[in-house]
Amino acid sequence: MQAKPKSADEQAATLEMTSTAESVERFVLAGDWRNRGISQVLNDLMAAEQKQGQGKLEIDASGIDAVDTSGAWLIRRLINGKQAEGRDVELIGASKTLSDLVDVLPEDGLKRPSSDKDQRTLFQRIFEPAGKAVWSLGQDALAGLHILGSAVGGAQLKGGRGAGVSPASVVTHIDRMGVRAVPIIVLMSFLIGAIIAQQGAFQLRYFGAELFVVDLVGILQLREIGVLLTAIMIAGRSGSAITAEIGSMKMREEIDALTVIGLNPVGVLVFPRLVALTIALPLLTIIANFAALYGAAIVTFIYSGITFQTFLSRLHEAVDYSSVASGMIKAPFMALAIGIVSAVEGMKVGGSAESLGTHVTASVVKSIFVVILMDALFAIFYSAIDF
Secondary structure (H helix, E strand, O other): OOOOOOOHHHOEOEEEEEEOOOOOEEEEEEEEEOOOOOHHHHHHHHHHHHOOOOOEEEEEEEEEEEEOHHHHHHHHHHHHHHHHOOOEEEEEOOOHHHHHHHHHOOOOOOOOOOOOOOOOOHHHHHHHHHHHHHHHHHHHHHHHHHHHHHHHHHOOOOOOOOOOOOHHHHHHHHHHHOHHHHHHHHHHHHHHHHHHHHHHHHHHHHHOOHHHHHHHHHHHHHHHHHHHHHHHHHHHHHHHHHHHHHHHHHHOOHHHHHHHOOOOHHHHHHHHHHHHHHHHHHHHHHHHHHHHHHHHHHHHHHHHOOOHHHHHHHHHHHOOHHHHHHHHHHHHHHHHHHHHHHHHHHHOOOOOHHHHHHHHHHHHHHHHHHHHHHHHHHHHHHHHOOO
């Protein structure tokens, strides 16, 4: 039984080298010059490229049944190689598709990556990364100011407008960022307070001053640890969520849609989150302080025998309103910093999932860094004014 002949699309690519009556060398191309059909012609093509000759060369492409970019690139490479030898090359019989593909490919070939060593000077290699980091920091600062100004302006809080921030949106974000964060904040603060009390009592026992562990826990928790750890937790929990939400909307072009319908996307998306963070973080700080002091009271009772009445009495003597206020004043500023950094990173998300993951990571890292930096600046400021 005779085998069924292959269709035109199934014929492999072929290349034949002939000569015409006018002593013009001719390469005859035929078959399927698509990616799946060019494997059998690679050896012939290499031999044709290595063959030396003079005079005119004709490349007859009239027998090509199908072609794609891979086949067109092989033909372009053959033409480039022969022209580099100084020969006059003419492509004849080609279809319009093949001619267009060959024409758009570069005549000088694909440039390979340079294998030369880095030509930069030692000074450039050392200080260029630092310069780029400073420039990026400046751009982020400008973007943050833009976010803050656009959020306030986009909220349309003007007399008589009546179309400011939606209370429902703010309440929703307070629930997500504040109420749902209460369990983890309480657990974390309780353990931190217990650990500080246990370690403090253990060290102060050598001096017979275990009672002063109440002073240690109260002042440290109310002035520094409470708001700092709460802000770090919110930066990792809510800051990453803000970046992911805004970044996802950026990827799906929903932010562009808000702009098209005449809304300020920063005011619509960022401002409610900033308001919610500014409200939720101080409240979470208060809860964290109570949880930490309660954990410290339990540990000191079990570990050092200090009763709850003694603990509260000593706590009232150790701390005053300035200790409470010094920690609470930081909370709104840290909340704004977390919201702005998260929104900036969300607006920088590109069109890929990799970009989203990169900026979510950067959001958490930068938010935590800014929170710690702000806490240090507040500590220096409080020391300067003796607060």
